[in-house]
Amino acid sequence: MSRPTIKIHNADTGEITEIAMNDTQYEQYLKDVAEFDAKKTAEETKAAQKAALLERLGITQDEANLLLS
Amino acid sequence: MGSSIYPVPLSGIQETLVDAKGDLIVGSAADATARLAVGTNDHVLTADSSATNGIKWAAASGGGAFTSIASGSLSSTSVSITGIVGTYTNLMLFVRDWYPSSQDHYLAIRFNNNSSGTNYGWTLVRSQATSTGANQFAANEFHFNDGANGQNNSDGNNFAKFTIFDYTNTSTHKFAEFGGSFLAGTTPTQTQRVINGGLVWKATPAAITEINIIMIGGSSFSAGTYELYGVK
Numbered sequence: 001m002s003r004p005t006i007k008i009h010n011a012d013t014g015e016i017t018e019i020a021m022n023d024t025q026y027e028q029y030l031k032d033v034a035e036f037d038a039k040k041t042a043e044e045t046k047a048a049q050k051a052a053l054l055e056r057l058g059i060t061q062d063e064a065n066l067l068l069s
Numbered sequence: 070m071g072s073s074i075y076p077v078p079l080s081g082i083q084e085t086l087v088d089a090k091g092d093l094i095v096g097s098a099a100d101a102t103a104r105l106a107v108g109t110n111d112h113v114l115t116a117d118s119s120a121t122n123g124i125k126w127a128a129a130s131g132g133g134a135f136t137s138i139a140s141g142s143l144s145s146t147s148v149s150i151t152g153i154v155g156t157y158t159n160l161m162l163f164v165r166d167w168y169p170s171s172q173d174h175y176l177a178i179r180f181n182n183n184s185s186g187t188n189y190g191w192t193l194v195r196s197q198a199t200s201t202g203a204n205q206f207a208a209n210e211f212h213f214n215d216g217a218n219g220q221n222n223s224d225g226n227n228f229a230k231f232t233i234f235d236y237t238n239t240s241t242h243k244f245a246e247f248g249g250s251f252l253a254g255t256t257p258t259q260t261q262r263v264i265n266g267g268l269v270w271k272a273t274p275a276a277i278t279e280i281n282i283i284m285i286g287g288s289s290f291s292a293g294t295y296e297l298y299g300v301k
Contacts, residue, residue: 005146006145006148008148014139036286036287
C-alpha cells in the first residue's frame with residue numbers, strides 16, 4: 001500500500017511539491033489516525049450510554065435538557 | 070467693435086511625440102518634454118528622481134498592509150506552507166471551501182510541524198447547543214471543528230480565518246485569533262455552525278516559519294483553497 005501524500009508550498013521560493021510521506025511524517029500520520037479513532041470510539045460509546053440512560057429514565061433528550069436548564 | 074487677432078503659436082508639444090497607445094508626455098527638465106512609453110500591464114506610475122524623466126513604470130509595492138505570501142488549492146492529507154519569511158508583523162491565513170474525503174474528519178492546524186507534546190490550547194464559542202469548547206493544552210494540534218466533526222459535503226461553505234500575531238517573536242508563546250463557519254451534524258440534519266475563539270501555541274518560543282494545514286482522521290482534502298498574507 002502506497003503512503004499518503006503531503007503537499008509542500010515553499011512560500012520563499014514559490015515551489016510547490018506533492019510527495020509521499022517520509023518515515024517520520026508517516027509515523028505522525030498513523031498516530032493522528034489512531035488518536036482520531038480512539039476519540040471517535042469514545043464519543044460513540046458516550047452517546048450510546050446516554051441514549052441507554054434516557055431510555056431507562058423514559059424521557060427524551062429535550063426533556064432531559066429541560067431538567068438540566 | 071474691432072476684431073481680435075490671435076497669434077499662431079510658434080512652438081508647442083507635437084502630437085508626433087507619442088508613438089503608441091498609452092504613451093505619456095512628461096516633463097524631462099525645465100521647459101522640456103519627453104515621451105514615456107506605456108508600461109507593463111498592472112505596473113503603476115512611480116516617481117524616481119534617478120530615472121531619465123524623473124518618473125517610471127514599476128510593479129506596485131505590496132498594495133498596502135497585506136502582502137500575499139502563498140496561495141493554492143488544498144490536496145493530499147496535509148498542506149505545509151514552509152519558508153515563511155519574517156518580514157511582517159502578523160500573518161493572516163484563510164482556508165476556504167474544504168471538505169474531507171471521509172465523514173467526520175476535521176481541519177487542524179500546526180505551527181512549525183510541531184506535533185510533539187501538547188502545546189496547543191484554545192477556547193472557542195460555537196453556535197450550537199453545546200456552545201463553548203476549550204482545550205487546556207491537551208492536544209498536539211489545533212482542532213478547528215473541535216467537538217463537531219466535518220462533513221464530506223461539497224456544499225459545506227466551510228471558511229476559516231486565522232490571525233497569527235507577532236509570529237517572529239522568539240521569546241514568548243504565539244497567540245492567534247480564529248473564526249469562521251463549517252457544516253456539522255449528521256445527514257439529513259446538517260447545520261452550519263459559526264465559530265470564534267483564540268488559541269495559544271506554547272512550544273519552545275521560536276519564530277513561525279511553517280504552517281501545516283491538516284485533515285485529521287486519515288482522509289484527504291477533497292477540495293479547498295488556502296491563502297496566507299503578511300500584515301505590516
